[in-house]
Structures are given as structure tokens and as C-alpha cells.
Amino acid sequence: MFATSNGxxxxxxxxxxxxxxxxxxxxxHKGVEIQDExxxxxxxxxxxxxxxxxxxxxxxxxxxxxxxGLNGFPAAYSSYVLKSIGLQSILNLxxxxxxxxxxxxxxxALKSEDEIKVFTGRLYGTISLTPKGKHGFGFDPIFIPExxxxxxxxxxxxxxxxxxxxxxxxxxxxAWLGVKATHE
Numbered sequence: 637m638f639a640t641s642n643g644x645x646x647x648x649x650x651x652x653x654x655x656x657x658x659x660x661x662x663x664x665h666k667g668v669e670i671q672d673e674x675x676x677x678x679x680x681x682x683x684x685x686x687x688x689x690x691x692x693x694x695x696x697x698x699x700x701x702x703x704x705g706l707n708g709f710p711a712a713y714s715s716y717v718l719k720s721i722g723l724q725s726i727l728n729l730x731x732x733x734x735x736x737x738x739x740x741x742x743x744x745a746l747k748s749e750d751e752i753k754v755f756t757g758r759l760y761g762t763i764s765l766t767p768k769g770k771h772g773f774g775f776d777p778i779f780i781p782e783x784x785x786x787x788x789x790x791x792x793x794x795x796x797x798x799x800x801x802x803x804x805x806x807x808x809x810x811a812w813l814g815v816k817a818t819h820e
Contacts, residue, residue: 637663637694639686644773645697649806651797655818656810663694673711675700675743676754683745683752693748695809699801700741701775703763705733714775723767723778736763738779742801744809753812757804772796 638649638660650660667682675698682696700712706729710717717726730736742757760782767777769789777789781799788796797803 637661637692639663639666639682639694639696641666645802648793648797648800648802649697651793652803652806653810656807656815657818658810658813658815661692667696669698671713673700673708673713675712675741676756678712679743679745680752680754683747686747693746695744695746697742697744697802697805699743699774701738701779702741703730703736703738705730705735705737705763718774723775726775727763727766727778730763737761738763740775740779740801742805744802744805746809746812753809755805755808755812757801757806757808759799759801759804 638646640646640662641664646660646662653660665686668685670678670681672678678698679696686694686696698712699714700710701714702708702711703726710726738761740759744755746753746755761780761784764778764780764787767789768787769777771791771793772788777787779788780786781788784791
């Protein structure tokens with residue numbers, strides 16, 4: 637069960653986990669979310685506050701954008717920052733910076749019975765000069781993955797699910813569960 641109310645994350649997770657034969661159910665309780673710049677601490681704390689529905693394992697995911705030219709800001713506060721000041725404000729803050737490198741971090745905490753296991757994924761890239769693309773969500777229109785010329789907002793969901801920070805973390809969880817991909 638995926639503890640989230642974010643439909644975009646559910647859609648991505650379903651696409652990422654489908655090759656492993658994992659059918660994804662959602663669990664509307666996200667747990668207690670603390671404010672911390674480290675996504676690992678955020679998901680660990682939230683997972684501790686979750687109760688597994690009917691003894692079924694439940695997982696929670698959190699992501700953060702860490703921009704080097706902004707000393708790691710907005711970090712795990714990405715969702716709040718996006719809602720508060722938006723994409724253009726991040727670009728404005730970077731206007732005078734020579735360092736546009738950044739990375740997305742994802743942490744997935746899987747809780748089964750009383751055990752919590754955390755899986756992580758990281759995607760390196762740079763921040764674009766302008767927002768581009770209509771795909772994805774969040775900071776996708778301004779993040780160009782390493783080795784790409786397009787933003788995550790310009791690539792298809794299928795392409796994103798092969799490379800994203802969330803895909804890496806979820807694949808690590810599936811591997812830990814002992815599930816092998818049947819196709820990709």
C-alpha cells in the first residue's frame with residue numbers, strides 16, 4: 637500500500653512497479669510529516685507513525701530538489717516552496733549564480749509489522765533557464781537530468797520512470813522484496 641494522496645506520485649509508482657508485478661493500492665493516511673531538509677528523516681518519521689492496514693506492508697515516499705547554487709535549497713521543502721513561490725522564483729533566485737547543478741533525492745520507507753526499511757534514489761542534473769514542457773509535476777519543467785538536453789517536463793512519463801530518483805528508490809524496494817521485473 638502506498639501512503640499518499642498525491643495522484644501524480646501514484647501514477648508514477650504504478651508505472652515503475654508494474655514490471656515487477658506489484659499492484660499498487662493506496663492508503664490515504666500519510667503519517668506525521670516533520671519539517672526537515674533530509675528526505676530520509678522525513679519518511680522514517682512518517683513511517684513510524686503509520687499503522688499497516690490489515691497487517692499489509694505500507695510505504696511512504698518523499699522527494700526533494702537540492703540546488704547547489706542555492707546552498708541545497710529548497711531540499712525536502714520542495715512542495716511547500718513550489719506552492720509558495722513557484723518555479724519562476726527559483727529561477728530568479730538563480731539568476732546571478734554560476735552554479736545551476738542540482739539533484740533530486742527520493743526516499744521510500746517501507747513499514748511491515750514493526751520494521752522500517754528505507755530505500756533511496758538520486759537523479760543529478762541542472763536547472764534550466766526557463767520552464768519547459770507540460771509533462772510531470774513539481775519542478776520537472778526546470779530540471780534537466782544529467783545526459784539529457786530536455787527537462788523532465790519535456791520527456792514522457794515512460795522515459796521519466798526509467799531514470800527518475802523515485803524510480804531508483806522504488807526499484808530498490810522491489811529488489812529488497814525479492815521481486816524481479818518481468819519486463820521493462
